[in-house]
Structure formats: C-alpha cells, structure tokens
Amino acid sequence: MNKSDLLSGLRTMLLIRHLEQELVDYYLKNKVMSFVHFYVGQEAVAAGVCNSLKATDKAFGNHRSHGHYLAKGGNPLALVAELFGRKAGCCHGKGGSMHMIDRRVNFMGSTPILGSVTPIATGSALASKLAKTTDVTVAFFGDGASEEGAVYESVNFACLFKLPIIYVVENNLYSVISKLRDRRSENYDSQKIATGLGADYIKADGNDYVDVFTKASQARALAARGSPVVLECVVYRHMAHSAPIFDDKVGHREVDVLDERLKQCPIRKLKALLCSQGHSTAEELERMETSIIADCRGLIERASGLPYPPLADLLTEVYAS
Amino acid sequence: MHPNISFTEAIRDSTRLCMELDPTIFILGLGVSYQNGADGTTTGLKQQFPERVLDTPVSEAALTGAGVGAAVSGMRPIIHHGRVEFALFAIDQIVTQAAKWNYMFGGGNPVPIVFRIAVGRQWGNGPQHTQALYSLFGAVPGLKAVIPSSPAQAKGLLTSALRDKNPVVYLEPRWLYGTRENVPAGPYLADLSRARIVREGSDATVVAYGDGLVDAIKAGRYLSTMNISVEIIDLVSLQPMDHETIARSVQKTGRLLTVDTTHGCFCVGSEVTARLCQTHLHSLKAAPVSISCPNVPCPTSTALTEHFYPTRFDIAGGVQSMLGRPVAPTEPLSFEELHIAPKFDFSKDE
Numbered sequence: 001m002n003k004s005d006l007l008s009g010l011r012t013m014l015l016i017r018h019l020e021q022e023l024v025d026y027y028l029k030n031k032v033m034s035f036v037h038f039y040v041g042q043e044a045v046a047a048g049v050c051n052s053l054k055a056t057d058k059a060f061g062n063h064r065s066h067g068h069y070l071a072k073g074g075n076p077l078a079l080v081a082e083l084f085g086r087k088a089g090c091c092h093g094k095g096g097s098m099h100m101i102d103r104r105v106n107f108m109g110s111t112p113i114l115g116s117v118t119p120i121a122t123g124s125a126l127a128s129k130l131a132k133t134t135d136v137t138v139a140f141f142g143d144g145a146s147e148e149g150a151v152y153e154s155v156n157f158a159c160l161f162k163l164p165i166i167y168v169v170e171n172n173l174y175s176v177i178s179k180l181r182d183r184r185s186e187n188y189d190s191q192k193i194a195t196g197l198g199a200d201y202i203k204a205d206g207n208d209y210v211d212v213f214t215k216a217s218q219a220r221a222l223a224a225r226g227s228p229v230v231l232e233c234v235v236y237r238h239m240a241h242s243a244p245i246f247d248d249k250v251g252h253r254e255v256d257v258l259d260e261r262l263k264q265c266p267i268r269k270l271k272a273l274l275c276s277q278g279h280s281t282a283e284e285l286e287r288m289e290t291s292i293i294a295d296c297r298g299l300i301e302r303a304s305g306l307p308y309p310p311l312a313d314l315l316t317e318v319y320a321s
Numbered sequence: 322m323h324p325n326i327s328f329t330e331a332i333r334d335s336t337r338l339c340m341e342l343d344p345t346i347f348i349l350g351l352g353v354s355y356q357n358g359a360d361g362t363t364t365g366l367k368q369q370f371p372e373r374v375l376d377t378p379v380s381e382a383a384l385t386g387a388g389v390g391a392a393v394s395g396m397r398p399i400i401h402h403g404r405v406e407f408a409l410f411a412i413d414q415i416v417t418q419a420a421k422w423n424y425m426f427g428g429g430n431p432v433p434i435v436f437r438i439a440v441g442r443q444w445g446n447g448p449q450h451t452q453a454l455y456s457l458f459g460a461v462p463g464l465k466a467v468i469p470s471s472p473a474q475a476k477g478l479l480t481s482a483l484r485d486k487n488p489v490v491y492l493e494p495r496w497l498y499g500t501r502e503n504v505p506a507g508p509y510l511a512d513l514s515r516a517r518i519v520r521e522g523s524d525a526t527v528v529a530y531g532d533g534l535v536d537a538i539k540a541g542r543y544l545s546t547m548n549i550s551v552e553i554i555d556l557v558s559l560q561p562m563d564h565e566t567i568a569r570s571v572q573k574t575g576r577l578l579t580v581d582t583t584h585g586c587f588c589v590g591s592e593v594t595a596r597l598c599q600t601h602l603h604s605l606k607a608a609p610v611s612i613s614c615p616n617v618p619c620p621t622s623t624a625l626t627e628h629f630y631p632t633r634f635d636i637a638g639g640v641q642s643m644l645g646r647p648v649a650p651t652e653p654l655s656f657e658e659l660h661i662a663p664k665f666d667f668s669k670d671e
Contacts, residue, residue: 090427091426093427094426109426113413113417116413118383119385119387119389120386120389120418125390126387127391131396150382150413154383157377157387160378317427319463320429320430
C-alpha cells in the first residue's frame with residue numbers, strides 16, 4: 001500500500017476514534033440522550049473495508065455504526081447533531097446513534113436488530129443486479145448477529161442469485177458480554193458455514209488496517225463478479241457493549257485484556273508502520289492527530305448550539321408522501 | 322368493458338398491468354414462478370416477466386428483508402407469503418424495519434413495498450394454517466394495512482398499493498379467492514385509507530371487512546325481508562382506520578354491529594367500537610354488538626368449525642337484538658355454505 005492510502009486510512013481511523021472520545025464526557029453528563037455503542041478499537045474494520053470500496057458502492061450498518069458511517073464519508077456534524085437530538089442530525093433527531101444514514105455517500109442506513117441488516121443489504125445487492133449496475137453492497141454486523149437465522153438465509157439467498165455483496169462479520173468476541181464459547185460449540189466453524197452455503201470466506205485481522213484493506217479489496221473483486229463473500233474480521237472492542245465506559249472490572253475479558261488491547265490498537269500499529277516505512281515522522285502524525293482532535297471539538301461545539309426539532313416533527317414522516 | 326372475474330384473477334390482473342407500466346416492480350415468494358403459483362395469482366407472470374418473478378429459498382426473513390432492501394434502493398417489490406404463519410418468520414422485517422424506516426431516518430427514505438399475505442379460513446386447515454392476525458398489522462404506525470373484500474376491491478387496492486410510497490400490508494382472505502365480480506378491464510385505483518358504504522340503510526350500521534363482508538351482505542338481504550334496513554360498511558383499511566365514515570353512519574342509524582372472522586379478543590371490531598363510543602356515545606340507541614369467533618384456536622373438524630365462524634344468521638340475530646326484536650328462528654345452513662369457500666358474485670343483486 002502506498003503512503004497516501006495508508007495516511008487516508010489513518011485519518012479516517014483518527015476521526016472515528018477522536019470524535020467518539022470527545023463525546024464521552026458529554027455522554028456521562030447526560031448531554032447525549034441517545035443510547036450509544038462506541039466503536040473504539042474497531043476502527044480498522046470500518047476504515048479498511050470502506051476504503052476498499054468505490055463511492056457508488058453501498059453500505060449498511062448496525063447498532064455500532066458511527067465508524068461505518070464516518071468511514072464511508074458520512075457527514076460528521078450530522079452524526080454529532082443526531083446524538084444530541086438536533087434537527088440537523090442525520091435523522092433529524094428521530095433516529096439517534098443506532099440509525100446512522102447519509103445517502104449522499106451511499107451509507108444507506110444502520111439498523112440495530114442485529115441480523116436484520118443482512119436481508120436488507122442482500123435486497124440492495126439484488127436491486128443493483130436487477131438494475132444491472134456494477135455496485136457492491138456491504139453489510140456490517142457482529143459475531144452475535146451472525147448466530148441469527150436471517151444471516152444464514154441471506155447468505156444462501158445471495159449465493160443462489162449470485163449477488164454482489166460482502167457480509168462483514170466484526171467478531172469482537174462478545175455479544176454484549178457473552179463469550180463466543182458460551183454461544184458456540186467447540187466444533188463451530190465460521191468458514192465451513194460460509195463456504196457450505198456457497199459463499200467465499202475470508203478472514204482478516206480486524207486490529208490491522210492493512211490486513212483488512214487487503215482482504216476487503218479481494219472480497220470486493222469477488223463480490224463484483226457476483227460471488228458473495230463473508231469477510232470475518234476478528235477485532236477487539238475496547239469499551240463496554242453500550243455506554244462509553246471501560247468494563248474490565250466485569251471480568252469477562254480473557255484474551256483482550258487492557259495491555260493486549262493497547263498492544264493491538266489499530267491506530268498505534270498503523271502509525272508505527274507509517275514511521276517504520278519512512279512515510280511519516282512521529283511529529284507529522286502528531287500534528288495530524290492534534291488537528292483532527294481540534295476539528296472534532298469544533299464539530300461538537302457547533303452541534304451543541306444547533307436547534308432541537310420542533311414539536312410538530314413528532315407526528316411527521318410516519319409515511320412518505 | 323367489465324369482465325366477470327374471480328378474486329384470484331383480479332389480483333393477477335392488477336399485478337400484470339402494474340408490472341407492464343412500472344419496470345421497478347418485481348415479485349419474490351415461494352413458488353411464485355410456478356403455473357399455479359401463489360394460489361394462481363401469479364400464473365403466467367414468469368413467462369411474461371422472466372427476470373422479475375423470482376422463486377426463493379424457504380427463507381422468509383431473507384426474502385422479505387431483501388424486498389425491504391430493494392425498496393429502499395429504488396425498486397418496488399411485491400413480497401408474497403402464502404400463509405400469515407410463515408410471514409411471522411419475517412415479522413421483524415415488516416414491523417420493525419419497513420414500518421419504521423422512513424420515520425427513524427427523519428423522512429425522505431420511502432419503502433415502497435407490498436406485502437401480500439394470505440390469511441384466514443380454509444376448510445381442514447386448523448389452528449396453524451388459518452390465522453388472520455389482522456389486529457397485529459393494524460397496530461403498527463408506518464404500515465398501511467388493507468383487506469380486499471371483493472374482486473374489484475382486490476384489483477383496485479393492489480394497484481393503489483403498487484403506486485404508494487409506503488409499505489402496504491395487503492391481507493388476502495383466501496376464503497374469497499373464488500368470489501366473482503364485474504371488474505373494469507383497465508387499471509384503476511381504490512382508496513387505501515377509506516371505508517366504503519356497500520349498502521345504505523337506516524336501522525343499524527354493520528361494519529365488516531374481508532371475508533366477513535359476504536355474510537354481512539347476505540344478512541342484510543335476509544333482514545330486508547323483515548323490513549330491517551342495515552347500512553353495511555366495508556372497513557377496507559385497518560391502518561389508518563376510517564372512523565369518520567363509521568361515525569357518520571352511526572349518527573344516522575344509532576346502532577353499531579361489528580363482524581370479525583377471527584377471535585373477539587383484541588379484534589378489529591373492538592377498535593371500531595371503542596373509538597365510536599369515545600366520540601359518539603350519545604348517538605347510540607343500543608349497546609354495540611360484536612360478532613366474532615370464540616377465543617380459541619381454530620379447530621379442524623367441520624363439526625367444530627361449524628360453530629367457530631360467524632354466519633349470516635349470527636349477524637342478522639345481532640341486529641335484531643339491538644333493535645329489541647326477538648330473533649326470528651332460522652333454518653340450518655347447508656354444509657356447503659358453512660364449510661366451502663363461496664362462489665359469491667358481488668355483481669349480482671348488490
């Protein structure tokens with residue numbers, strides 16, 4: 001990967017990381033009256049996948065989709081405004097954190113009923129095929145969601161109709177705090193499930209931007225030929241399932257303990273790569289990060305001053321007119 | 322030209338005409354590409370539109386959600402479920418996804434999709450093949466829910482549904498598939514949100530819908546032989562519900578009887594009655610009457626179903642009671658009328 005691709009990935013990941021981190025205090029002070037699921041630690045998946053896509057490709061997300069939205073190019077101010085419940089939010093205050101959407105960049109919507117997103121994304125790919133376009137659709141969902149029947153149904157459906165779709169499983173080891181081994185037998189095999197249904201299966205290190213980008217690019221090439229792909233990215237979720245807090249005290253973490261998470265932090269690793277390959281200096285990257293943090297603070301400041309939706313909005317848009 | 326066609330043919334006719342005019346319409350469902358597909362409602366469409374009539378895996382969540390995803394991507398899918406029991410596998414996609422999508426994204430995100438779901442009575446099909454669950458679909462803002470009650474309504478409502486920008490649940494009482502009516506040959510619309518007065522009258526208002534309407538019409542004819550004049554309203558739409566048309570009628574007649582061909586608990590008639598009492602209690606000369614099925618699953622044996630579904634005489638008896646008259650004795654109904662789907666022709670007499 002060349003310097004500009006790597007820097008572009010880092011910039012996306014820093015935006016996702018710092019926009020969320022700058023929102024933590026606001027959330028803890030009840031300034032964010034939206035249920036939230038933070039993406040801290042998983043940035044390489046959103047950035048790696050979305051940067052492998054074309055602008056016309058479509059993406060759908062889940063309850064934890066701030067990163068997917070931003071990586072696809074979604075408007076950051078509209079994200080923050082939505083979390084603050086403002087009219088200028090991406091859903092005009094009606095959706096909140098779990099409903100990210102920016103159709104101008106083909107981020108088609110996020111919907112938090114786990115596996116539910118996979119049939120919908122499959123339908124987007126079907127629409128592309130029927131309309132004879134070359135767009136690929138991506139569905140982002142987690143390891144918990146992938147245990148729901150709708151996912152198996154969707155993969156079979158996509159393979160039957162040879163649809164241009166990538167199912168991105170972000171395996172962060174937990175469904176809320178339930179461990180994989182409490183949910184799956186020791187013989188469970190994601191690869192066999194995917195390939196048994198007729199899809200290609202690709203596994204990526206979700207804590208590594210370069211690996212995700214490389215594997216997602218392979219996946220996109222396959223999907224564009226009508227060969228659906230399940231791309232499983234094993235990744236660490238740094239914070240609790242919901243609410244921007246750390247949950248190490250709960251004691252459920254075994255592999256992904258704090259030291260290991262910091263060691264595998266995708267941002268730290270990508271910075272080290274840029275420096276070791278001589279693309280950037282630590283000082284340059286720090287300047288970039290400082291500037292992104294300032295931008296995030298500015299966005300949050302602006303969003304805090306935006307107006308709330310008027311009462312009349314309560315009753316509008318139940319039906320499209 | 323108004324050929325006399327069946328309910329099944331009316332659905333197929335509407336589908337074909339709409340597909341000819343709108344290239345974004347396509348059909349997903351189990352067996353829809355077969356000669357007798359979807360109870361005959363899609364017969365021949367695969368030959369006319371090979372790429373737009375797609376048989377699917379037995380995967381209700383996937384095929385329904387694929388419809389939702391295609392709809393938000395600019396297509397206009399028809400999703401067919403041959404029994405509501407199977408649609409329940411996909412209830413998340415209908416109730417939580419399609420119904421919420423436009424609102425939760427703040428508008429500008431329409432989901433133009435039609436969920437065709439066959440419901441209700443059919444001899445020999447028992448507890449798990451004959452549910453209707455009307456009130457379930459009527460209870461969801463964001464969905465439009467309509468129940469065609471005749472071939473002309475079936476064609477007009479489906480055509481309107483296929484031109485609407487919103488998710489429309491089109492609940493087809495399979496009991497009516499063999500009914501007939503003179504139906505205009507070309508495309509036409511029927512209002513998705515308005516009840517219609519099927520017969521004018523002055524002594525009582527009978528609100529029916531779907532397969533309850535045939536028996537309501539027969540009851541109206543029977544009552545007229547006793548000089549009792551009922552106004553019969555076909556409710557048509559559950560969401561939204563046209564309370565105004567009902568209230569206007571009850572202001573005239575002073576009496577309300579509702580007909581449900583499903584359980585009486587949490588039924589459509591309860592909703593009609595509750596609203597009417599809240600807004601027009603003083604128009605009522607008698608307590609409203611609900612005619613419905615008992616609160617048990619629908620059995621299979623005809624010896625039991627004989628007492629499960631309301632008949633024209635049950636409806637007529639309810640009206641006579643409201644009028645303070647003794648209920649006239651009736652003859653036993655034939656096995657055919659009780660148990661075999663009617664070949665009723667709406668264009669004759671009424």
